[in-house]
Amino acid sequence: MPRVRDGFTPIADALAADLVALEGELADLVSGDQRKVASSARYLLASGGKRVRPVVCLLAARCFSAAEVPNEVLRLSVVGEAVHNATLLHDDVIDLGETRRARPAARLVYGNAASVLGGDLLLIEALRVVDAAGTPVLMSSILDVLRRMIDAESMQLENRGRADISFDDYFRVVDGKTASLFEWAVEAGGRTCGADEEQVEGLRAFGRDVGYAFQLLDDLLDLTRDPQAIGKSVLQDVGMGTLTWPVLQAIQHRPGLAARVEAAARGEHDDALTHDLLEAVDDSGAVALARQQIDDRTDAALAALEVVPPSDAREALASVARALAERAR
Amino acid sequence: MPRVRDGFTPIADALAADLVALEGELADLVSGDQRKVASSARYLLASGGKRVRPVVCLLAARCFSAAEVPNEVLRLSVVGEAVHNATLLHDDVIDLGETRRARPAARLVYGNAASVLGGDLLLIEALRVVDAAGTPVLMSSILDVLRRMIDAESMQLENRGRADISFDDYFRVVDGKTASLFEWAVEAGGRTCGADEEQVEGLRAFGRDVGYAFQLLDDLLDLTRDPQAIGKSVLQDVGMGTLTWPVLQAIQHRPGLAARVEAAARGEHDDALTHDLLEAVDDSGAVALARQQIDDRTDAALAALEVVPPSDAREALASVARALAERAR
DSSP states (O other): OOOOOTTSOHHHHHHHHHHHHHHHHHHHHTOSOOSHHHHHHHHHHTTOOOOHHHHHHHHHHHTTOOSOOOHHHHHHHHHHHHHHHHHHHHHHHHTTOOEETTEEOHHHHHOHHHHHHHHHHHHHHHHHHHHHHTOHHHHHHHHHHHHHHHHHHHHHHHTTTOSOOOHHHHHHHHIIIIIHHHHHHHHHHHHHTTOOHHHHHHHHHHHHHHHHHHHHHHHHHGGGSOHHHHHHHHHHHHHHTOOOHHHHHHHHHSTTHHHHHHHHHTTOOOTTHHHHHHHHHHHHTHHHHHHHHHHHHHHHHHHHGGGSOOOHHHHHHHHHHHHHHHHTO | OOOOOTTSOHHHHHHHHHHHHHHHHHHHHTOSOOSHHHHHHHHHHTTOOOOHHHHHHHHHHHTTOOSOOOHHHHHHHHHHHHHHHHHHHHHHHHTTOOEETTEEOHHHHHOHHHHHHHHHHHHHHHHHHHHHHTOHHHHHHHHHHHHHHHHHHHHHHHTTTOSOOOHHHHHHHHIIIIIHHHHHHHHHHHHHTTOOHHHHHHHHHHHHHHHHHHHHHHHHHHTTSOHHHHHHHHHHHHHHTOOOHHHHHHHHHSTTHHHHHHHHHTTOOOTTHHHHHHHHHHHHTHHHHHHHHHHHHHHHHHHHGGGSOOOHHHHHHHHHHHHHHHHTO
């Protein structure tokens, strides 16, 4: 659960109440079925997660409906979280992941089959929620999001074993895997509560940029592990086609590093690799560049929000974006 | 490709033309992407299959629009095939299948990850086709179908290793895994070409019963293998929770057989098992009972079709149903 400071603003109290209701809606999505498939979905949903997609959806809604969030929006706010968790269930099967949110991956508890089908279940239930909301344009846009997500996964799969990924490819993956769903979540909240097309576009741009910043921050925080763990994690990332932004920066900075990283990922021994990688991170200024990227994305997100009328809810949305930039410092 | 006899009726010629166009639409669904994910989907789609779901969709459309099938329906007719193939891609990963349509399973050619994502891709592309058709009730009903399919898969997963499955459970799995998609395919064809609600209900009942007959026939044909292959296949089926109707009939007929089949599926040696199973199939009259079931389902399907106005297309739909009953003899 996201931490909401008590008495911070009335909007924080309202959001806190929304989030309690959200947990109920999420639980309802796969309740009353004790079989492995539903259990795997429930297990992952109950293991936490920051619920940041529902939060931005609910805040976008409150930008246009300050007093009360209609039930319909509360239900729509679970969609982003359900789709996100569906992709995690499939990802852990695809990547043979063992740990998720500090617990054993669902596939280790309930099996690969239950994880694949549990992902399918969450996805279909999410789409049924969108369908029931009766706003056809939201169905079209969530299907576009899902198409972009698969495209990103497809690109990652091609990138397995490679360390010479272009920044263009990196950002296309981030666009599909992270930004697209943030975009949809704020669109759903705003659109359902009366945002006009220009405001919807502003919200979508906000969501997209926040999504980028969110992923870049995640990549940056990866570098705060202990050096040995970083070395291991880079090789795993190469194996899965999911290199982080600062590491890509470092690899592009130092000729020869890409080939060494790829060889190490194939199992060749290279004692100096972690040291050389971290040195290249330093030399390339990757950390400062990542922080700059996050700042730029945050600024763009805040600018996009200007088409939305000022309100406590808009301020809270802006705080979500600013918090990412602050954590990156 | 289904065999259509030349000059059988004008409807056969029309259907033959529709099917050529269908192959183009199916290919378009995942064209122009040479990456593993799309390739796995393309590989499976190109490996044949009877295209029976598109056929009944197109014929249902021609019951109400004899002269010409609108492009929209042609596109909708691929949905049943795409969803069916999506489930096969996931099933082969879940069940570790090695052969599909007499070729190596897609997962062996492109990997498990590409198969899971290829299934996701086909599913989402199918839903995008439904969305683009602009008939919201078809979106709601395909999502219901997908929910029933996952429910059936979920039940199968629970039944793994069990040989004492009830007929009720068996039919619930058939309902979700096969009948539901046939139901939707004929609904989509009829509804888009002007069928009224009563006619849609008739078509859905027809599709459901044809789906049941189709699965029962498949189960029956399983018994025509050589006896050793049958023994092996029954143990595999128990492992996967997918026992066939005649074998279930035989197991329920002879006390003690369920426990022996389960033990053998766990690896215990039982030389007499295949012999005793086949004897129980004979003694229980399972083959005759399955034929009777198929006949009954065919009769029910034909009766449901009565609400549709007589036409060559209706006759052709009836022929599809009758052909199942004839193959069972």
